[in-house]
Amino acid sequence: MHLIACPWCGPRDEVEYAYGGEGHIARPARPEALSDGAYADYLFMRRNPKGVHAERWVHAAGCRRWFNVLRDTVSHRILAVYKMGEPRPEAGP
Template identity: 55%
Template sequence: MLLIPCPWCGDRDETEFGYGGQAHVPYPEAPETLTDAEWAEYLFVRDNPEGPFTEQWVHTAGCRRWFTLVRDTTCNDILAVHRTGTTNPVHP
């Protein structure tokens, strides 16, 4: 189980959070022009790196705010946490 550092509430158990997937996935500029295959790729295909990965999380059982977390997928170490819309790390 992970101990996740919420930028507002501090360290909390993983069970208090919801996973939001890969961060910084840009919305298509003209979604109405996408084919079904292109739309499916936007919705479902994400990176699956071995190493640092930037994710979105929400503190559902706490402040209910979204934030960005950088996690090493090989060992689950949390490398950085950012408030949404910022690039300055708050933790760890």
């Protein structure tokens, strides 16, 4: 049961959101230039940290906006919420 603060709508119940996996994974500018291995890394390989994780969520049942979240996967504390296109902030305490 998470309470997640949508950058626009404010704190809302987890049931309104959908999880989008690890954040800040940019689509390669020229996919055709990548080796199969490098392309597989882009497609499939994800971090699974114990601790702070940058991930993206969408306010699926709300304003339908995607945004970024820094979340501690151990304590489930949410350290930061920021809009798409904004740089990842320093992880808080």
